[in-house]
Amino acid sequence: MSLHLSVIGCGTMGRAVVGGLLASGEGEGWSFGATTHSAESAARLAAELPMETSLDNIAEATRADVVILGVKPQMAASVFAVPGMADAVRGKMLISLCAGVRIAQLEAWAPGARVVRAMPNTPALIREGMTVLSPGSTATAEDLALAKRMFQSVGRCRVLEEKHMDAVTGLSGSGPAFACVILEALADGGVMMGLPRDVAIELAAQTMQGAARLVLQTGEHPAALRDRVTTPAGCTIAGLFRMEEGRVRSTLARTVQEAAEVAAGLGC
Ligand SMILES: NC(=O)c1ccc[n+]([C@@H]2O[C@H](COP(=O)([O-])OP(=O)(O)OC[C@H]3O[C@@H](n4cnc5c(N)ncnc54)[C@H](OP(=O)(O)O)[C@@H]3O)[C@@H](O)[C@H]2O)c1
Known part of the structure; x- marks a missing residue:
């Protein structure tokens, strides 16, 4: 399968997930793009992983099949407050890594995106991660299956109700x-x-x-x-x-x- 995966805010966690996907072979044939806040981070990332990097969230998300949101939780609202960003993710699976950001918030900021909340951890980089997924109200069985394949390729993965996500963050995330x-x-x-x-x-x-x-x-x-x-x-x-x-x-x-x-x- 060939798809374009965009990581909006690709820092420690985004790199761990993409690095793990590449190491496992699950990302074989996919193309990857990423955005950061600073040009220095974008240049460092492009040198480290086979990804096209930029500072333009809307352009990157527009060409995506699947979008991962990897900014700090406090930045998440401002990413979608930019005119055009909600349109760029409409009709796509949006996987949020943001601790404490609820599915209902994401669905309000990005109406029409099919939200899946994910809480991975940094050992994903060496395919020893632990990820918990919670699907949003419009995520399909196919979305959840793809998200599971992605995170199973970088370690263990299970699906839990969203009410457990804070406990998951405190245990396996941190x-x-x-x-x-x-x-x-x-x-x-x-x-x-x-x-x-x-x-x-x-x-x-x-x-x-x-x-x-x-x-x-x-x-x-x-x-x-x-x-x-x-x-x-x-x-x-x-x-x-x-x-x-x-x-x-x-x-x-x-x-x-x-x-x-x-x-x-x-x-x-
Ligand atoms: N770290 C963990 O162990 C861990 C575990 C589970 C979940 N998480 C979750 O994963 C998310 C990311 O955490 P992290 O530790 O990877 O943080 P991080 O290393 O600080 O990465 C955040 C990235 O977002 C970029 N960024 C900031 N503002 C942006 C904007 N407006 N548009 C696009 N990119 C922007 C930053 O770019 P610059 O580099 O240029 O500043 C940086 O690359 C958080 O929501 C956190 O809750 C983290």
């Missing part, structure tokens, strides 16, 4: 940042006990990846997998006790809650 802090802290422990920094980071990253893959591949509850590592009177239970003293569970759960609550207000 989650790579939280995971990196945990990873770095584990590596710090290894460094404190004498490991070279690069070795400690490799060990921490592969261990987190391995544990995560075990959960996904076995479908077992994480607590069951944790118990299997925990020998009575051993070193792991000693470490787990110290984690509990640091209230790591409630801190992480509240981290997601806080991020979700902030996400809920981003589109206002």
Whole structure:
């Protein structure tokens, strides 16, 4: 299939999605275009990915078959406030990546566009992303199928009702940042006990990846997998006790809650 995919506001997330689509081969035969706010960003992007870049949202969206909206949530309304922009996306699938921007807002700004809300994350760049989709009122089964194929090609993808999108944003949208802090802290422990920094980071990253893959591949509850590592009177239970003293569970759960609550207000 050949189509033209336009990313209106192609920064970190837009690049991750397009980079993943190209790496997976799903974007084979497609053409890609993108817009940015500054000429410097447009030039950098054109050097990095096989995309035509410009500062002209209307011209780019006009030639699109599918439009991805990748600007910051606070910018979304102003993009559609420009005369001609709503017409440029009319009759097309509009996939919004914007945290906190509701389907009803997008449908009001771009009447006639078939809206799909998406919440991906940055590991899409290496095809290890997690994306949740919510279709708008006029998105067709074909639209949703195409959006699913696109995001499945850059990782896992599931469809949920829009009411879950803020929680999704706080968990998997922001989650790579939280995971990196945990990873770095584990590596710090290894460094404190004498490991070279690069070795400690490799060990921490592969261990987190391995544990995560075990959960996904076995479908077992994480607590069951944790118990299997925990020998009575051993070193792991000693470490787990110290984690509990640091209230790591409630801190992480509240981290997601806080991020979700902030996400809920981003589109206002
Ligand atoms: N980053 C994440 O991990 C993540 C995860 C999930 C969802 N999201 C969502 O993805 C969206 C983008 O986030 P991001 O982190 O990719 O932001 P970003 O890196 O700042 O990218 C935003 C892009 O929009 C461009 N832009 C700004 N105003 C514009 C305008 N009027 N017309 C066209 N382009 C314009 C910027 O251009 P310049 O470079 O020239 O300023 C930049 O390229 C957000 O809505 C966010 O909620 C992000």
